[in-house]
Amino acid sequence: MFFLRKYRTIIFIAALLVVALSMIFYNLKYGTDNSFLRKIVLEAVAPVQKVLSYSIAGVKDNWSHYIFLVGTMEENKNLKKEIEDLKADLILYHESYQEAQRLRKLLALSDDYKYHFISARVIGREQAALSRVILINKGSSDGLKTGMPVVAPPGLIGRLVDVSWHVSRVLLFIDENSNIDAIVQRNRTQGIISGAGSSGMIFKYISKTQDVKEGDVIISAGMGGVFPKGMLIGQVTHVDKQDASLFLKINVAPFTDFSKLEEILILSSDETKI
Amino acid sequence: MLYYLSLPFLSILLIALQSTVADVLFSGRLVFELSLIVIIYAGFHLDIVRGAILAFVLGFVLDCFGGSVPGLFTFIYVVIFLCSFFISDWLDTEKMYIIAIFSFLCAFLKEIILILFYSLAFKIDLFMSTHFIVFVQALLIGLFAPPFFYLMNRAEVFFYGKKV
Numbered sequence: 001m002f003f004l005r006k007y008r009t010i011i012f013i014a015a016l017l018v019v020a021l022s023m024i025f026y027n028l029k030y031g032t033d034n035s036f037l038r039k040i041v042l043e044a045v046a047p048v049q050k051v052l053s054y055s056i057a058g059v060k061d062n063w064s065h066y067i068f069l070v071g072t073m074e075e076n077k078n079l080k081k082e083i084e085d086l087k088a089d090l091i092l093y094h095e096s097y098q099e100a101q102r103l104r105k106l107l108a109l110s111d112d113y114k115y116h117f118i119s120a121r122v123i124g125r126e127q128a129a130l131s132r133v134i135l136i137n138k139g140s141s142d143g144l145k146t147g148m149p150v151v152a153p154p155g156l157i158g159r160l161v162d163v164s165w166h167v168s169r170v171l172l173f174i175d176e177n178s179n180i181d182a183i184v185q186r187n188r189t190q191g192i193i194s195g196a197g198s199s200g201m202i203f204k205y206i207s208k209t210q211d212v213k214e215g216d217v218i219i220s221a222g223m224g225g226v227f228p229k230g231m232l233i234g235q236v237t238h239v240d241k242q243d244a245s246l247f248l249k250i251n252v253a254p255f256t257d258f259s260k261l262e263e264i265l266i267l268s269s270d271e272t273k274i
Numbered sequence: 275m276l277y278y279l280s281l282p283f284l285s286i287l288l289i290a291l292q293s294t295v296a297d298v299l300f301s302g303r304l305v306f307e308l309s310l311i312v313i314i315y316a317g318f319h320l321d322i323v324r325g326a327i328l329a330f331v332l333g334f335v336l337d338c339f340g341g342s343v344p345g346l347f348t349f350i351y352v353v354i355f356l357c358s359f360f361i362s363d364w365l366d367t368e369k370m371y372i373i374a375i376f377s378f379l380c381a382f383l384k385e386i387i388l389i390l391f392y393s394l395a396f397k398i399d400l401f402m403s404t405h406f407i408v409f410v411q412a413l414l415i416g417l418f419a420p421p422f423f424y425l426m427n428r429a430e431v432f433f434y435g436k437k438v
Contacts, residue, residue, distance in 0.1 A: 009322055016330050016352050023337075023345025028395055041286070041338035048290040056298055124290065124339070125297050133340050176398050197404060259297075 039164040042135070046167040049124040049135060057262075115228060115267040117151075118142060122261045123167075132175040132195065134158075134261060139166040147226055149267045155232030155255045156220055157264065172258055173201055173233065181221035182233055184212055190221060193233055193252060201234055203250035210248065212239055218252055228267065281328060285335045288312065293339070305411055309336060310384065311422045313351050314377050317358020318367040318423075329355035343395070350387050354380050370420040378416030385412065 004011065120142075124135035138144055140163050148160045150170050158178065162169040171178055178195040182203065189212055192204045206212055216236040222229025232255050240249040292308040299306065309332050316325040333351030337344045357380065365372050385408040392398045 012323060013326055013352075013356065016326055017349065020330070020333070020345050020349035020352060024343060024349060025345075027344045038338045038344065041335055044282075044286050045290055045335070045339050048287055049293065052290055052294040053297075056294060060298075124293055135339070176392065176400060177396065197400070198407060 038162070042162065042164040042167045042169070046123055046135065046137065050137065053123055115269045117265040118144065118268050119263060119265055120168075121263055132172040132178075132197065132258065133161070134170045134172065134258075134264075136168050136170060136264060136266075137166070138266070139164045139168050141165050143268055144168050144266055148269075149227045149231075151231070151265045151267060152256045152261055152263070153265075155234070156227060157254070157256050157258065157261070159226065160266065170264070173254060174198075174258060180227060180233075181223040182218050183221045184236075185217040185219050187211060191250075193218060196251075199251065200237070200254060201252040203236065203252050204247065206248045206250060207246060208241055208248055212236060212248060212250055214239060277324065278327065281331050282335070285309075285328075285332045288332070289335050289339050304407065304414065306418070307381065307384075307411070307415060308418075308422070309351075310354065310381060310415055311377060311419045313355050314358045314373075314380055314419065315423060315426055317355050318362045319426075322359055325355050325359060326352060343391070346388070346391060350384050353387075354384060357383070370423070373420050373423050374416045377419035378412050381412035381415035382408070 118138060120136040120138040122134050123137045125133070144160060144163050146160055146163050149156055150158045150160065156173070158170045158172040158175075160168050161171040173180065173193060173195055174197060175195040176197055178193075180193050181190070182193040183190045184203075189206060189210045191206045194202050194204055196202045203212070203218060214236050218233045218236065220227040220229060220231045220233055234252040234254045236250055237253045238251040240251075242249050288309055292306055295308070296304065296306040313325075313329050313332065316328050320328065329351040330348055333348035336347040336351070358376070361376070365376065367373065385404075389400045389404065389408070392400050
C-alpha cells in the first residue's frame with residue numbers, strides 16, 4: 001500500500017501510456033475501432049464543427065458574392081461561350097448514351113449492384129498530417145454503413161471508415177492507407193491505386209511493358225464488390241520508368257479537388273460488402 | 275473538479291476550431307496543430323497529473339476525429355507532454371526563442387514518430403513524400419508557439435492577477 005501511495009503518480013502516468021498503447025495494438029490487430037466512446041466524441045464534434053464551418057462559409061460567400069467581383073463580366077462572357085460548346089458536345093454524348101443503352105439491352109448486361117445515392121455535407125476535415133479523412137453530417141440513422149463508396153462528381157473519392165449515428169468519417173483515396181483496384185480506361189491495364197497524401201495517388205504494379213501514358217484516365221475496376229465498376233478516379237500526370245524497379249512509377253491526380261469538397265454522395269446498396 | 279469536467283468539452287472545441295482554421299488558411303494542405311502547442315504549454319505550466327490527463331484527452335479527441343489508428347495521437351501527446359514537463363526544469367521557459375525552438379523540435383518529433391509508426395506498422399515510407407510538409411508544419415508550430423504562450427501568460431495575469 002505504501003508502495004502504491006509513494007509511486008502513484010508514476011503508476012498513473014504509466015497506466016495512461018499503457019492504455020494508449022493498448023488502443024494502438026488493439027486497432028492494429030482487429031481493425032479500426034468503432035467503439036461507443038468514439039461515436040460519442042464524433043457526435044459531439046459534429047455540431048461544433050458544423051457551426052464553425054457554416055459561419056466561415058457565410059463570410060466566404062459574402063466575400064465572393066459582393067466584394068470579389070473584379071473580372072466577372074469577362075468571365076461571364078467566356079462561360080457563355082463555353083456553355084454553347086458544351087451543349088453541342090452534350091447532344092453528341094446523349095446520342096452515344098442512347099446507343100450504349102440499346103446495346104446493353106441487346107447484350108443483356110446489367111450491373112451487379114444496384115445503388116442509390118444519399119447526399120451529405122462535409123462538416124470537417126481531418127487534422128492529422130498523414131491521413132486524409134473528412135467528416136460528413138450523415139450516419140447510420142440515414143442508412144450509411146462502413147465501407148460504402150463515396151462520390152463527388154465527377155468521380156469516386158473514397159469510402160466510409162467510421163459510421164456513427166449522425167456523423168461519419170470518409171477515408172479519401174489520397175490517404176496513404178487507401179488502396180483500390182483500378183484500370184486504365186484506354187487499354188484496360190489493371191493495377192492498384194494507392195494514396196500518396198498531398199502528391200495525389202500512385203498507380204501501382206504496372207509492369208514496364210505496359211502502355212500507360214500521361215493523360216490516361218483511371219477508373220475503378222469493380223473488383224471486391226465495394227466500388228462499382230467504371231467510375232472515374234483520376235488522370236495520369238506522370239509516368240516514370242525507374243531503372244531499378246520492375247514496375248512503372250505512375251502518378252495520378254484525382255479529378256476532385258479534395259480541399260474544396262462541400263457536398264458528397266454516398267452510393268448506398270443493400271449488397272455493399274463491409 | 276471543474277477542470278476535469280470541462281476538459282472533454284474544451285478539447286472538442288479546440289480540435290474543431292483548429293481543424294476549421296487550418297481548412298480556411300491552408301485549404302487542407304497544411305495542418306495547424308494548436309493542440310500540440312497547448313500540450314507543450316501544459317508541460318511547462320501544469321502539474322504532471324493534470325497535464326497528462328489533458329494530453330490524454332486531447333490526443334484521444336484528435337484520434338477520434340482524424341486519426342487513422344486510434345490511440346496513436348493519444349500516445350504521442352502524452353509522450354510530448356512528459357518531454358515538455360521534464361525538460362522545463364532545465365530550460366528557461368520564459369524565453370521566447372527557447373519556446374519557439376522547443377516547440378519546433380516537439381512538432382518534428384511528433385511527425386517523426388508518426389512516420390516511423392507508419393513505416394513499421396504498414397511498411398509505408400512516408401518520409402520522401404512528406405519531409406517538406408513535416409518541416410513546414412514544425413516551423414509553423416515554432417512560429418505560433420511564442421505568441422500563444424505570451425497570450426496565455428497575459429490571460430493568466432488578467433484572470434488570476436499573477437502567473438499561475
